[in-house]
Amino acid sequence: MIDIVTLFDYLGTFAFAISGVRLAAAKQFDIFGAYVVGFVTAVGGGTIRDLCLGLSPFWMIQPSYVIITALALLFTIIFRRWVVPLNVTFFLFDAIGLGLFTVVGLEKSLAAGFPFWVNIIMGSITGAAGGMFRDVLINEVPLIFRKDIYAVACVGGGIIYYILAVCGCPSIITQFITLASVILIRVLAVQFDVNLPSLRPLDEKMKKKQ
Amino acid sequence: MIDIVTLFDYLGTFAFAISGVRLAAAKQFDIFGAYVVGFVTAVGGGTIRDLCLGLSPFWMIQPSYVIITALALLFTIIFRRWVVPLNVTFFLFDAIGLGLFTVVGLEKSLAAGFPFWVNIIMGSITGAAGGMFRDVLINEVPLIFRKDIYAVACVGGGIIYYILAVCGCPSIITQFITLASVILIRVLAVQFDVNLPSLRPLDEKMKKKQ
Amino acid sequence: MIDIVTLFDYLGTFAFAISGVRLAAAKQFDIFGAYVVGFVTAVGGGTIRDLCLGLSPFWMIQPSYVIITALALLFTIIFRRWVVPLNVTFFLFDAIGLGLFTVVGLEKSLAAGFPFWVNIIMGSITGAAGGMFRDVLINEVPLIFRKDIYAVACVGGGIIYYILAVCGCPSIITQFITLASVILIRVLAVQFDVNLPSLRPLDEKMKKKQ
Numbered sequence: 001m002i003d004i005v006t007l008f009d010y011l012g013t014f015a016f017a018i019s020g021v022r023l024a025a026a027k028q029f030d031i032f033g034a035y036v037v038g039f040v041t042a043v044g045g046g047t048i049r050d051l052c053l054g055l056s057p058f059w060m061i062q063p064s065y066v067i068i069t070a071l072a073l074l075f076t077i078i079f080r081r082w083v084v085p086l087n088v089t090f091f092l093f094d095a096i097g098l099g100l101f102t103v104v105g106l107e108k109s110l111a112a113g114f115p116f117w118v119n120i121i122m123g124s125i126t127g128a129a130g131g132m133f134r135d136v137l138i139n140e141v142p143l144i145f146r147k148d149i150y151a152v153a154c155v156g157g158g159i160i161y162y163i164l165a166v167c168g169c170p171s172i173i174t175q176f177i178t179l180a181s182v183i184l185i186r187v188l189a190v191q192f193d194v195n196l197p198s199l200r201p202l203d204e205k206m207k208k209k210q
Numbered sequence: 211m212i213d214i215v216t217l218f219d220y221l222g223t224f225a226f227a228i229s230g231v232r233l234a235a236a237k238q239f240d241i242f243g244a245y246v247v248g249f250v251t252a253v254g255g256g257t258i259r260d261l262c263l264g265l266s267p268f269w270m271i272q273p274s275y276v277i278i279t280a281l282a283l284l285f286t287i288i289f290r291r292w293v294v295p296l297n298v299t300f301f302l303f304d305a306i307g308l309g310l311f312t313v314v315g316l317e318k319s320l321a322a323g324f325p326f327w328v329n330i331i332m333g334s335i336t337g338a339a340g341g342m343f344r345d346v347l348i349n350e351v352p353l354i355f356r357k358d359i360y361a362v363a364c365v366g367g368g369i370i371y372y373i374l375a376v377c378g379c380p381s382i383i384t385q386f387i388t389l390a391s392v393i394l395i396r397v398l399a400v401q402f403d404v405n406l407p408s409l410r411p412l413d414e415k416m417k418k419k420q
Numbered sequence: 421m422i423d424i425v426t427l428f429d430y431l432g433t434f435a436f437a438i439s440g441v442r443l444a445a446a447k448q449f450d451i452f453g454a455y456v457v458g459f460v461t462a463v464g465g466g467t468i469r470d471l472c473l474g475l476s477p478f479w480m481i482q483p484s485y486v487i488i489t490a491l492a493l494l495f496t497i498i499f500r501r502w503v504v505p506l507n508v509t510f511f512l513f514d515a516i517g518l519g520l521f522t523v524v525g526l527e528k529s530l531a532a533g534f535p536f537w538v539n540i541i542m543g544s545i546t547g548a549a550g551g552m553f554r555d556v557l558i559n560e561v562p563l564i565f566r567k568d569i570y571a572v573a574c575v576g577g578g579i580i581y582y583i584l585a586v587c588g589c590p591s592i593i594t595q596f597i598t599l600a601s602v603i604l605i606r607v608l609a610v611q612f613d614v615n616l617p618s619l620r621p622l623d624e625k626m627k628k629k630q
Contacts, residue, residue, distance in 0.1 A: 033355025145453025243565025
């Protein structure tokens, strides 16, 4: 039997892969292209984290992530009428995945001996960089840079993780509260349509600047 | 004297670099930009493979790939009228390169001790990821995601490689059949205009989904 | 007290981050997105270099680069009316950063035992790849591929570095002349509007070629 953390990890991977496959479908990618975009969305953040930490990418250890991405692709093809009505479900899976990926990134970076601010960055990269790569591959300006509280939920979770760890909170409770915080920040931000302030263009000629 | 594998490797690199330089020319890049795009097309896939496997990027060991890319750029500039009529020749070089890069990726991943499904992914990344990076750099939706059997030929070759290896086929024969398979799949797919099915957009509002 | 090299390194990082934040502002990114683009512009080149050399990314060792990027973002928000009038100042900081990053890349690659041509590539990646990643993230064709002498100044500096090293020039003088050369090439090229020749499109149908 797989434990509850693994289950959430797989649900999060599934939701991330679905988001990649959907956006690939919007650009009429073929099924292989959609698979690649789904896979990169699901594992891209963790891969960059592992390379920065000097580790083997996590998805090369066992084939779950390759298989789950294939299931996400199949699901999108076979049950395509269900995907849009299930938006809220996928949003929740995605939020759970975001929280769990953040905790995994924090833990892996801590275990590799890095200081707290690196851990927070690694947690955020694990959660949010996959969506950034996805948008680069489908040739769009990354959505997480323009709208919504997304990566900021990871940063918030990372700061809460650090505070709890400094206060001597037991590891399992720290992890759980961090996970819950990321999910809560993300869900509440979308629920109440909270966005970060946007920057305004500085000048018309700026693109002549290197 | 260089052996036949090295010759094919260099021809493939040349063809990959030409494809990068041509697309850079279409966007009116300067000669340095065209060189970078050609180089990334030629060595990008193998570089990601080597980083994932924990190895030094292969092109840092000896300068052939840097030199071949320069030759591809020079060729495109000096013999620019020949490039389009030579389309079929470059297509064949490109297919040979795709096959050879796939075999090299499979072998390197196997030698690093990874299981067969990682080897297949590494073979495909070696063959196809350079073209993906090329299209990201010229700011286009990656062509290999929308049209043609390209990366799928690498996956097909990887599966054939695995079956032959399991059957105890001698290494050199396995490599040759894999190489031939990738080239054949690629050439036949283009010859008979075989494409993977494309996905259709799921909904109009999908891009509001994170 | 921080020494002069560290001061220039920080000024260069600041100028690189400002250029990322400005272009993010032009696309109306939110403040987090602008931070990410600024950070990637400032540290992206050095990160690729360190991964290729098998080292930990330099910005994970101490938090200066994370802090300087935050200061660049704050500066752009608070003193936004000053940014455009300070164009020349930022251009000079940027040129100094380009030169210094090139020297750092050359030195790190040399210390890792690579031959001179790898060192030149690593110096150029350190100086110029951050701007390439920046343009990919804001979904524009990389500016350094189309206009201006930019990465070529790094290559020029790398060649001068190599010639001086072969001639037995003391290390500190070699570094200083290399730094000055990169800055001078960059400044003179912009001053006299020197550009590399651009390639012309080869054919109309080229994008059908894989």
